[in-house]
Amino acid sequence: MTKPDILQVGPYPDWDQVPLDETFNMHKYFEASDPAGFLNAVGATVKGIATRGELGANRAMIEACPNLEVISVYGVGFDAVDLQACRERGIRVTNTPDVLTNDVADLGVAMMLVQSRGMIGAEAWVRDGSWQEKGLYPLQSRVWGKTAGVLGLGRIGFEVAKRLAGFDLKIAYSDVSAKDYARDWSFVSDPVELARKSDFLFVTLAASAETRHIVNKDVIEAVGPQGMIINISRASNIDEEALLEALESNRLGSAALDVFEGEPALNPRFLELNNVLLQPHHASGTFETRKAMGKLVRDNLKAHFAGQDLLTPVL
Numbered sequence: 001m002t003k004p005d006i007l008q009v010g011p012y013p014d015w016d017q018v019p020l021d022e023t024f025n026m027h028k029y030f031e032a033s034d035p036a037g038f039l040n041a042v043g044a045t046v047k048g049i050a051t052r053g054e055l056g057a058n059r060a061m062i063e064a065c066p067n068l069e070v071i072s073v074y075g076v077g078f079d080a081v082d083l084q085a086c087r088e089r090g091i092r093v094t095n096t097p098d099v100l101t102n103d104v105a106d107l108g109v110a111m112m113l114v115q116s117r118g119m120i121g122a123e124a125w126v127r128d129g130s131w132q133e134k135g136l137y138p139l140q141s142r143v144w145g146k147t148a149g150v151l152g153l154g155r156i157g158f159e160v161a162k163r164l165a166g167f168d169l170k171i172a173y174s175d176v177s178a179k180d181y182a183r184d185w186s187f188v189s190d191p192v193e194l195a196r197k198s199d200f201l202f203v204t205l206a207a208s209a210e211t212r213h214i215v216n217k218d219v220i221e222a223v224g225p226q227g228m229i230i231n232i233s234r235a236s237n238i239d240e241e242a243l244l245e246a247l248e249s250n251r252l253g254s255a256a257l258d259v260f261e262g263e264p265a266l267n268p269r270f271l272e273l274n275n276v277l278l279q280p281h282h283a284s285g286t287f288e289t290r291k292a293m294g295k296l297v298r299d300n301l302k303a304h305f306a307g308q309d310l311l312t313p314v315l
């Protein structure tokens with residue numbers, strides 16, 4: 001049987017690349033010196049796209065592949081895929097939900113703990129001799145007993161909240177509606193009101209045009225000078241300019257961020273701040289989870305080309 005032609009938008013680890021190359025005819029877009037020319041040359045043969053959540057597939061890429069049938073996303077967030085362009089052409093889309101949920105929640109909670117207790121600075125205090133020269137490390141803020149707001153109580157938001165409850169935090173959350181599975185936690189529909197109640201505001205929303213900058217100046221200032229915002233979702237959910245201004249003026253106490261506008265480049269103003277913890281979009285970055293994500297990407301492609309039901313369809 002001829003191998004289906006797949007456009008591969010970004011690199012994968014070897015344990016995914018090897019089986020992909022065995023099963024499909026992979027066209028490595030990310031290695032092309034002239035990406036537009038490459039797309040022009042291979043586009044007509046392409047039946048599937050394998051991409052990553054943050055890379056997606058835009059309308060131009062989709063239109064350059066007139067025989068495209070399926071897009072398989074390595075990631076749960078599919079906001080970078082032009083779903084409208086896919087709907088217009090009957091193109092199926094899959095993602096990798098559930099397998100990454102716990103690791104993303106773990107990292108979000110770890111970011112809050114590390115930042116609250118000043119652990120990055122404390123590590124430097126030991127290594128640079130400050131402990132011996134200056135003595136005790138400056139006191140930090142307590143976590144337990146405070147209130148965490150979870151903006152977006154989906155799969156990841158729920159696991160974040162569950163973990164925080166285990167740390168004896170009080171939980172409030174916001175979403176499009178109250179959730180049956182969250183009866184012990186208070187639902188607050190207005191994000192500004194949620195932020196006002198929160199010492200820690202976790203942003204765990206699926207990103208869309210509706211959620212763009214949902215965390216705006218008002219929400220940020222409602223979290224306030226003693227509060228912290230933790231973003232493990234997408235940069236677009238926060239007005240980054242307003243966030244930077246609030247951090248620079250201490251109208252927001254601190255932030256812990258795994259995602260940035262224009263990443264992996266980030267606004268250099270972040271690097272000047274000592275009240276922000278910066279992470280390189282690696283919330284799902286464990287061997288175990290990434291292997292499960294890669295398998296799901298392949299299994300969805302295989303299912304499609306075998307005429308079987310998709311395992312985790314978005315469209």
Ligand SMILES: NC(=O)c1ccc[n+]([C@@H]2O[C@H](COP(=O)([O-])OP(=O)(O)OC[C@H]3O[C@@H](n4cnc5c(N)ncnc54)[C@H](O)[C@@H]3O)[C@@H](O)[C@H]2O)c1
Binds near residue numbers: 155156175207258
């Ligand atoms: N940092 C990372 O490495 C990383 C890893 C995985 C996922 N993510 C991001 O996390 C997101 C959430 O993943 P998930 O599996 O929990 O998704 P999910 O679909 O289970 O949860 C998203 C939640 O957002 C809510 N929501 C959507 N629009 C809303 C709105 N306008 N107002 C209020 N709530 C709204 C939904 O109702 C849902 O409960 C992903 O879409 C992805 O962008 C980031």
Ligand SMILES: O=C(O)[C@H](O)CO
Binds near residue numbers: 052053054075233
């Ligand atoms: O959405 C996801 O799963 C991650 O952010 C990777 O894109």
